[in-house]
Structures are given as C-alpha cells and as structure tokens.
Amino acid sequence: MTTIAPALADPPTTNPPVAADGLTLLAGDRVLIDRADLRLEAGAVLALTGGAGAGKTLLLRALAGLPLPGVAQAGQAHVDGRRLLIAQGGRMAPQRPLALQAADVIGHHLGLDTSAALRRMADALDRMGVPAAARRFDLPPDRLPDSLRWAALFALAIAVGPAVLLTDAPAAGLDPTVRLRLLHRLADWARESAVALIVAGRPEDGLDGPADQRLALHGGRLLPTPADPTPLPAPNPARGRAGTEVMTARSVTVSFPLGVSPTGEERRLTVVHPLDLDLADGETLVLLGETGSGKAMLARALLHLPPPTKGHVAWMGRDLAKADAAGMRRIRRDLQPLFPDPAAALDPAMTVGGQLATVLESLRPEIPADRRAHRVADALRAVGLSADTATRWPATLNPPEAARVGLARALIPEPRALVCDEPLATLSAEERADFWDDLLTARDRRRLPVILTTERVEEGLRHADRALVLLMGRVVESGDADALLHHARHPYTQAMLSAARGEAPALDGDAPSALRPPDGCALRLRCPKARSFCAQAVPALEQVAPGHQVACHYWDTP
Template sequence: MEQGAIKPAQPVDLLEIKDLKKTFSISGGLFSRRLTLTALEDINFTIRSGETLGIVGESGCGKSTLGRCILQLLPPDEGQVLWLGQDLTRLPAEEMRQRRQDLQIIFQDPLASLNPRMTVGDIIADPLRTLRPELNKDERRARVLKTMEAVGLLPEMINRYPHEFSGGQAQRIGIARALITEPKLIVCDEPVSALDVSIQAQILNLLAELKDEFGLTLIFISHNLSVVRHVSDRILVLYLGRIVELATGDEIYEDPKHPYTRALLTAVPIPDPKLARLRNIDALKGEIPSPINPPSGCTFRTRCRLAQSYCAEKRPPLETIEGGRLVACHRWRELDAPLEAVLGV
C-alpha cells in the first residue's frame, strides 16, 4: 500500500443510519403460515470519520445483521444508510460495487472466510481485481506485500495456503484483504471471538494501530463489553434489534444507564468470589425472548429486576439524557446498586 488514508483536519459525519428496519420471513411449519422475524427496528445513529463505534449485545440481538445492512450485503426493508449524504440503499448495483472500495468487512471465523484453494497473495489481491482493474499484476503484488507487512505477515507467506496458518495469522490475512482497497470504513464482525485470549489482544492492538496509521473508521461488533471498551470511542447496545443505550466507552463502563447494559457488564469475569456474589443483583435472568414474538412494551422487561406493570404497556423511547447519551428505559434513574460492586473495582 503506497500511502494510508489521510485523516481529515476536522471529523465529518461519514455514516448516518436513519429509521433502519430489517425483517425476515421464515417458515412456521408444514401447515402453518409464514412468520415475520423483526431483526432490526428504529435504528438511528451517526458515525464520524476516525471514530470506532462498538456494537454489543447477546447472540440474536441483530448485531451482525446491522453490519451487513450497513454494507448492503443485506437489503434493509425500510430506512436509509447515508454514506457522506448518499443513500446506499438506492444506489444501482454497479455504483454500489464501486463504493465497496470504501466499505469493507472482517469476518468472525478467519479460516472459514478464506478460500482454501487460493494462496494468501491471491486472497488479499482478490478485491483489487474487481475494484481496481487498472492495476497490473506487478502493481497488485506490490500492494499485497505492503499490506502484508502492515498486518504483520512475512513476505515469504505470500504463496502459502490458509490451512498452513494459525487462527490469529488467518485473521491477519482477513484484515489485509479488507485493508487492500484503502477503505474508509471497516465493519469488524466479532473479529476476535474465535481466537485464544492472548491472540485476541494482539489482534485488538493491531486494529488500533491500523486505525491510527490509515485513518480508518471502524464498527466493532462483539458480545463482550470488556473487549469492545478497549477499542471503541462510543458503544451502542442492542437488545432484540433495538438500541437501548448509546454513549462513550467510559460512560458505558463507569455509569451504565440501562439495566441490560449493566447486566452485560456483570458477565465480565472477575477473580474475587466475594465481589462476584455482589453482582447477582444485576445478573441476566432467563433466555432472550424470540424476535418472532417479542414481549409487549419494553422488550427487556421479562428479564429486568426493575420492571413494573406499565413497562408492559408502553415501549420506552430512546431519549437523550445528560451529556448527549441515549437510553431507552422507563426507570433508568433507579439503577441504585454501587457500580464498584457490579464491576468488582
């Protein structure tokens, strides 16, 4: 890569999501009517250039669906995905294909996302063949070697195949493939969840270094709040396809306003059994409800210790509170347990 992206003098609104909704029609059985699964609803947020937005929530909350809708890998049912003011949902296929130079993704399972029949060099160069056809073979190879160096891969690895690499090395190949087109935005879809803890730290540090070196904007998807905090400027918390809280990483970790956010923090392991017992008040109870038939009103009420009868009657709006942070909870002011007891700090 000849030169990383240059950071703008002032951050700009790079991506704006407006009223995004995504549903899936699924079979209800041999003699039953088809059912509608609402994966995302009323999603609104903005990402500024150079920012990392973390998206967290349990499995089935819509995190990966949101990332794919942003990249137009899944077409949303309603709403807008505005890239520098241009609505990606309305772009013709050819224009959207060219736009993919700016929008890339890193997948969760590094080995499963790589073609086992292609060498590392061909895998990394593949986006250039489609998006930069004017480059000749030597130019593509030079870019591949430069990108491999940036992600910590040795030049002699260029002719090897994916099965010859560890999970961490394979993820570096996936990162290089995303980086080769010099994108402005990369969606990182659970990029470290399949890796050992020690390797997770290496990949997280690499992503932070690449963000600074190339002026990247990142969307970092994970179910682990402790992982997201280390890389994110702001954190968006999803529950059953809706935003329940959006704030800076420090605000989320030091003073969570939604009971679900607080419960996610209690899931972070701590070594002290006494402090761990103090967390029980906020621990998640029960299973996540089905998105086919979600609870009325507040969808989190069936697992919330603060829930009252009126929580079943009215869905809490996503309101702006102090400091511009967003929270959707009728009773967020009543989270009373000391946070030190919850976090074990």
C-alpha cells in the first residue's frame, strides 16, 4: 500500500521539514513511544532502526499524520511540506498496470496529465537505475520481480517529489547487493533534491550505510544508535590450522528435470555446476552467495539429502553413494546438519525430547535405552536450554529456542562435522550474537570442521577459515577468509562486502533468472568490469595468490 498523505501547502519557513518534540504515543495507558525528539533538515537521511515491535511503524505513521486507530498522541510532531509514506511491504494495487498507477498518483499530487506523469515517472526510474529495457510500464506490480517493484515504488515517490519521504522497511527481503544499491540511489536523490528522508527497519537490514543520521528505537525511547554492541571478531588465522582432509567432493552437480522441450530433448535446471570442494579437519569453510547461488543445494548434496545429480562426495575416504545402510548410518552420525528454519525441521507431533531420543536410538544404538533421557537432558543443557525443554512441543518454542534445539539435535550423536545451512536465518540481530557464541563454542570445544552457508558475507568470513563465493551454481572466488575479507578480487565478492558494510555496491540491476542464465559470465549484465569477451566464455578459476582463486576475465583491471 502506498499511503499518500494529503498534500499540504508548502509555506516557506525556517523550521526543519521534520520536527518532533516530546512525541508520545499511547495505547490506553501503555506508552508505546516515550517523548521522542527528532529534527531532520532538508536533504538529510535518517536511519531509524529497532527490533520487531519497537514502534518504528507507529512513529512513521504519526509523522505522516496517519496515526493508527486506538493510539493517542501527545507532544508535538511537525512535518512541513508534502509528505509521502511508503508503508511496510511496499504493496501497490497488485493487478493494475504500473503506468496507470503512476499516472493516478502523480496526477493526483501534481495535477499532471497521463503523458506528463509518465515522462516524470520515466525520469524517476532513470534515477533509480532501472534500464529502459526493463521498464515494464504495462505490467501490473504482481508480475514484476520484487527488486523492480521496489525500484518502481521509489521512482513513484521521486516522481511525486515530496518534501519529506518516510519509508518503512524499504526493500526488505531483497538480496543485500540489490537492496543497498536501491537505498543508496534513494538517499542520493534525497540529498540532491533537499528531501528529508527517513528509512526505518531492523538493525540487521544495513540501513545505517546510506544514512547521515542514525537513531534507534529501544524500549519506546528514541536514542542515538549505539556503537555496534558486539563487534565481529577478526578472523583468527592461528585457529584453523588445517589438518588432514575429511571431506572431499568431486564434480558435484545438482540439477532438476524441467520436462521435455518441444524438440524432444530433456531440459534440466542446473543449480550447482560441477564443483570440487575439500574440507580439512578442524576447518570452518563458509559458502557465500545470495539467493539462487546454489549454496543451500550444495550443502544438501554434500549430506546426500538428496544426493547430487552427478559427481560424488566422500567422508573420511568413504564414498557416500557406495555406502550400505549401516555405513550410511555411521556417516550420518559423523555428519550432522543445521537447518535454515530450525522450527520447521522439528516434527510438530513429537516432543523435543522424543525427537532427540529418536536420533540417539538411530545413530547411537550402543547407548542403552534407559540412558537416553539422561543424554537428552545433557545435550539440552549444553546448548543453554533447561532439561525440561525435553517435554515441550516444538510449536511452543520461540525462534532462539528452536535454533538451540536444532543445535542440540545435531550435537547429540557426537558428530565429527557440522553442515550448517543459514543456521541463523530466523534470528534477530541480538539473538544472532548469542547463537554464534553457542555454535562457535561447540565447534571449538569439539574441534569440529564446519561447513556454513550464509548470505551475510562479512559475518561469514569473520567466523570462517576459508570461503567459497558462489554465483549461480559456480564458484567465482575461493581463498582464506582473511584474504577475501581484505583483498577480494571478484566484483561479486566486492559488491557483497560493500553491501555488508552499508556502502553502495558497484553492481547494477538484478540477478538473472536461473532458467535463462546469460551466456558466458553470469555476472556480466550487472558487472562494472564487463566487456564483450565476458559473453563468450565462462571464466575459469585462476590462481591470483597462493590459495586464492578467482573466476573473472578481468579481475586484474581496475
């Protein structure tokens, strides 16, 4: 929903466009926002962060003059000039073509006719970096990719040209490189056009990067954003002194049948192209990539859940494909996964204790049945849960508890390696820090080799020894975590790192569809270094430094 507050007259004043003095919001006798003070000059960009339920939406709506029913307001809130609120989710009328919606909104605010409104919208889309070919004016928002829909929404706001633009969780759910690019473009426009811009979102959304001022909502108070409470540790090169190789994967390929083409040949969607991977004892290997990079499918293929379409995986020299039932069970005992949604990975019809006991029964049959309850209680305590969690049903667990139960289940058979697929995806910023501690403690205490997939590049690199960067199912860069963190060579790695630091990534546009990948390098349509040769050959990995490989034709050009 694009909520457009009534256009107000724009009297020349010396007041800042946004000013709140002791703004208090109450629901009954409960204080939701407590005496918030806020001043925002024209051309300033404010990042307003806060966890779930911190009151970001309430504050934005109060500033937009659209308070929620049942919420009483005390104190002062002035907004001068035309204000626009882009509400959470960024929804537009789903079925109405974009051109008509743009003409309606721009016509309503500026009194322009359709063609003038569309010209303005086209200019605004240029500002948002939407290439002319991608401008699907005749399509309804439902049929646009999410990134284009957000770009169109921002362009609509730019075309209207408000004095104050309020955005609630802008570009949420997009890949970091795409999200940060859009937010930086919006912030640049606000600075050049002297528009006061507020971007509100969760602390982990990286909104601080494009902003000039940062405020955080905590316990109803609006405070300056504290310095990062838990600075990420520097990668510790001494920690992961690699031992012998425990896992090897050769030419692992994952593809899915897409049916038969009209010419009779079988079509397949390849999500992981032939890829080799080694994991040494005691080493943490991180697989980095955004949506569609194939990191999750690769992690599953390494566990044979399901087995790769081609290629083979060996654990301690034993090929998983050739193992019999008993052998496979021994391998499963050694190799335990963590799932991206820990709650969904628990059977809702079985208690936590029952599920952990089932794992013991299956993977540690030598433990007598009457010792299992004791082991389950120990495993739960080891991850910081109370022993009576065993009697609870999975639906009663909150996300951090579910994540810990998942960790307890993975550790209970005393595995020799962990394969973690985005294990912190469901957790908020504070919960992540705690869970990292638990995961790393378990890793270090047992000297476990770990494979970890994540789209949070900086976080992943700081906790890992070595990294593979994946793009559309191919490795584009691999090397030591420290080398990648400070001397990343591939434009994709560099862009992901920029996005993680809140800077504007140098990539344009969106990731191409896996169904129609571009010829040659998969990044070439977004890459600042792309030349015509990039379309002709898929770049192969080449060594750029000892242990550091890059797949880019022009990695050495500035």
